[in-house]
Amino acid sequence: MARLFGTDGVRGLANQDITAELALDLSVAAAHVLAEVGEFNGHRPVAVVGRDPRASGEFLTAATVAGLASAGVDVRDAGVLPTPAIAFLVAEQQADLGAMLSASHNPMPDNGIKFFARGGHKLADDLEDRIESRLRDVWARPTGSAVGRITRLVDGAERYVSHLVAGLPNRIDGLHVVIDAANGAASVVAPRAFEQAGARVTLIGADPDGNNINENCGSTHIGGLQRAVVAAGADFGIALDGDADRCLAVDADGILVDGDQIMAILALALKETGRLKGDTLVATVMSNLGMVQALEGAGITVLQTAVGDRYVLAGMNEGGFTLGGEQSGHVVMLEHGTTGDGTLTGLMLAARVAATGRTLADLAAVMTHFPQVLINVAGVDKSRLETNVVVADAVLLAEHELGRNGRVLLRKSGTEPVVRVMVEAADEVQAKALANRLVGVVQAELAL
Structure with a gap:
C-alpha cells in the first residue's frame, strides 16, 4: 500500500x-x-x-x-x-x-x-x-x-504581517511592485505587508471566490504578471502560489526571475552582511549549474539535496545553515521562519533592490542560465535505474563530453512511474542531443 x-x-x-x-x-x-x-x-x-x-x-x-x-x-x-x-x-x-x-x-x-x-x-x-x-x-x-x-x-493576519515587516533589513519606500496573489491565501496579507514596508502596490489575482485559486494566475501562470508589470511601469513583480509558500519574480521588462536567481541574489546579500551561515546555500540537484558556478565564484558553497523542500530543510538543519530553496521559488530563510514563505521572499528581494539602488534585472544577472533539457521517460522500470550498468556507462560518457560546462541527472520520479532525464550544458543543441541519446538508452535497458 x-x-x-x-x-x-x-x-x-x-x-x-x-x-x-x-x-x-x-x-x-x-x-x-x-x-x-x-x-x-x-x-x-x-x-x-x-x-x-x-x-x-x-x-x-x-x-x-x-x-x-x-x-x-x-x-x-x-x-x-x-x-x-x-x-x-x-x-x-x-x-x-x-x-x-x-x-x-x-x-x-x-x-x-x-x-x-x-x-x-x-x-x-x-x-x-x-x-x-x-x-x-x-x-x-x-x-x-x-x-x-x-x-x-x-488577529492572526496582523501578527503575521508585523512579523514579516519587522524582519526586513531596510524599508522599501518608493518601489512600485505588482503582486499576483494567485487568488490564494495571501490575497490580503501580501499587499498589506508590502505597503507597510513602504512600497506602492498594484494587485492582481487577489479576488478569491473559493473556485479560482491558481486559475491562470500566480507562480504557475506567470504571463499575467509579466504583462501587468510592463503595463504598470512597475519596478518588478512577484507571483505567489495558492498557499503562498513560493515566490517567482519578473523584472521591469517582464522577464522571469526564477527561484535559482532569487536564491543567488539573497545568498550574496546575506554573505555581504556576514549573515550567511557557513557561507553556504542549500539547494536541490535541479538547481541550475549557472547558479552553482556563480555562487562558488563568490565564495559560497552550494550544498545540493534531493528534490523536495523537506530534503532542503533537512540539509539546512543538519549543517546549521540559514538559506535554502528550490528552483520553483520555494525559499526558506531559517532566521525568519521554519518553512518556505513567498511573501517574505518577495519582501527580501524588494529590500535588496532598495538597499543597492540596482534594478532586479541587474541583480539577477549575477548568474547565467545554462540550458536545461528535461525529458520524462514513461513505460520503463524505474526501480532498475540505479543498478543498470549500461545506463551508468552512458551517463559517464555524457558527463565526459560535457566536462565542467554541463551535467547529467537521471532520477526516479517520486510521484509518477517515470524516469526523469535532465541534461544541462552551455550549448542547448548539445544538451538536447545528449538528453535524447540517454532517453534511448533508458528505454532500451529499462523497458517493461
Whole structure:
C-alpha cells in the first residue's frame, strides 16, 4: 500500500481522496501521536488551524477542527492565511501543533492537510508514519470539560504581517511592485505587508471566490504578471502560489526571475552582511549549474539535496545553515521562519533592490542560465535505474563530453512511474542531443 503522506503532507482530490472523514481521523491520530512523543508536555494541548480559500477547505477545516477538539485539543482557528503564516503562529502562540488545509499550487479541485509540531516545524517522516498507522484506532474519548474548545484567532493576519515587516533589513519606500496573489491565501496579507514596508502596490489575482485559486494566475501562470508589470511601469513583480509558500519574480521588462536567481541574489546579500551561515546555500540537484558556478565564484558553497523542500530543510538543519530553496521559488530563510514563505521572499528581494539602488534585472544577472533539457521517460522500470550498468556507462560518457560546462541527472520520479532525464550544458543543441541519446538508452535497458 502506498504511503499516505507525500513530500508535503497528504494531498489529493477533495471529497474523494481527501474526505472529511480522513481529515477528522488524521487530526485525531496526529493529536494522539504527538501526545505520545511528549510534544504536549503533559498539559492541555493547543492547536492553530488555517486554510487557503478553496471551497473544499471549508468542510475540511470543520472536520479537522472537530477531530482535534474531540481528542481534547483546544483549537485556535486562524481562517484563511498562508501556510508560512500558520507555521509562524504555531510558534508565536506557543501552540503544540498546527494544521494547514491546502494543496498549494495544485488546481482548485485538489486539497490537502499538513501538520506542524511545536515551533512550527514540519513533522518528520517517522511521525507521519506513526500517524498513518493510527488511523481509525479505537481510543478513549474525553468527555465533559476534557473536550477541546474552539475559538477564532482573529488577529492572526496582523501578527503575521508585523512579523514579516519587522524582519526586513531596510524599508522599501518608493518601489512600485505588482503582486499576483494567485487568488490564494495571501490575497490580503501580501499587499498589506508590502505597503507597510513602504512600497506602492498594484494587485492582481487577489479576488478569491473559493473556485479560482491558481486559475491562470500566480507562480504557475506567470504571463499575467509579466504583462501587468510592463503595463504598470512597475519596478518588478512577484507571483505567489495558492498557499503562498513560493515566490517567482519578473523584472521591469517582464522577464522571469526564477527561484535559482532569487536564491543567488539573497545568498550574496546575506554573505555581504556576514549573515550567511557557513557561507553556504542549500539547494536541490535541479538547481541550475549557472547558479552553482556563480555562487562558488563568490565564495559560497552550494550544498545540493534531493528534490523536495523537506530534503532542503533537512540539509539546512543538519549543517546549521540559514538559506535554502528550490528552483520553483520555494525559499526558506531559517532566521525568519521554519518553512518556505513567498511573501517574505518577495519582501527580501524588494529590500535588496532598495538597499543597492540596482534594478532586479541587474541583480539577477549575477548568474547565467545554462540550458536545461528535461525529458520524462514513461513505460520503463524505474526501480532498475540505479543498478543498470549500461545506463551508468552512458551517463559517464555524457558527463565526459560535457566536462565542467554541463551535467547529467537521471532520477526516479517520486510521484509518477517515470524516469526523469535532465541534461544541462552551455550549448542547448548539445544538451538536447545528449538528453535524447540517454532517453534511448533508458528505454532500451529499462523497458517493461
